[in-house]
Amino acid sequence: MKKLQDKIIIITGGAGGIGSGIAKAMVKEGAIVTIVDIDEKTGKEMEKELQAFSPHSMFLQAxxxxxxxxxQIITKVTERYGKLDVLINNAHASxxxxxxxxxxxxxxxxxxxxxYPTFYLMKAALPYLKITKGSVINFASGAGLNGHETQGAYAAAKEAIRGISRVAANEWGKFGINVNLISPIANSPGVEAWAKAQPEYYEAVKSKIPMGRFGDVEKDIGSVAVFLASEDSQYITGQTLMVDGGSIMLH
Structure with missing residues (x-):
């Protein structure tokens, strides 16, 4: 039995970057994944890739x-599959x-x-997650935790996501729903753009990663998301997991 066998999972921003890495890791563990993205071309390409492992997975443009x-995202998925097990709010532009x-x-x-999508999708998903005793995985960032320069708008939204995730963990624990966050460092398109825009800052950050590298979106980030979506993590909630090679060690 695979870790996520027949779990119905939504991943926003799933057409590329960290979202696509998570989607690939999850379908290989038996999940049926809906990737939600604004980019139709990339979304359709990723849909084909996912369907090679999970024929019922799909792309939803939004x-x-x-x-x-x-x-409507929650409605479309639950009408098609009859339930929802995991909501992953990964999308973010800044x-x-x-x-x-x-x-x-x-x-x-x-x-x-x-x-806002994180908040409203969580709210819309709640009735379905109550039934499945499901999970929510949201995304934090070292930009918010450390206050990286030029990241004001991004850091503010990320810390707001952390705040609402902790509130949800407290409110929804009684329903058997766990709500956690991943704070990643990975070779996503966003990081690659940052490396081009601020190469010295990028190299400085990389040099301070104890494990000496940026993470792989599927093997490093995706595998942790699989854990948080599985029964193995059912007693973990309200936590920010630093999947960043040791860059930030929370106290």
Whole structure:
């Protein structure tokens, strides 16, 4: 029996980067995954890749900034599969700027793709997660924990996600639902863009990773997500797991 056999899982931002790594790791453990993404071309390509392992997995195109229609994502998945076991809120877009130069549009982008979808999808998923005693996996960032320069909009939304995740862990524990966060460092497209924009800062961060490398989106990040989505983690909730090679050691 595979760890996630026949679990119904939603992953936002699942067409590429960390989301796609998680999706690949999960279908190999028997999960039926719906990847939600705005990018139709990449989404369809990833759908084919996932269906080689999990024929019933699918791609669902959605703009997460369309707040009024977020609930339809949960509705479409539950109508098709009859249940929901795991919600993974991975999607997040942001622009880098100093606080001095951060605009309302920058804040709207970060909260509109990160915090608000996380909040509203959790809310819409709750009735279904109560039935399955399911799991929520959200995403934190060292940018928020350490306050990285030029990451004001991103860090603020990430810390808001951490806050609401802890509240949900407290409120939903009685339903058997666990809510945890992953704070990753991995070779995602976002990190690659950051490396080009700030190569010296990138190398400085890499040199301080005790394990000496950036993580692999499937093997390093995906495997931890599999653990959090499985029965093995049912007594863990409200935690931020630092999957970052030791970069930040929480006390």
């Amino acid at each position: 703009n997460l900034m369309d707040r009024e229609n977020l609930g 622009k880098q700027a100093t606080i001095e130069n951060t605009t309302q549009a920058d804040l709207d982008l970060s909260f509109g793709t990160g915090f």
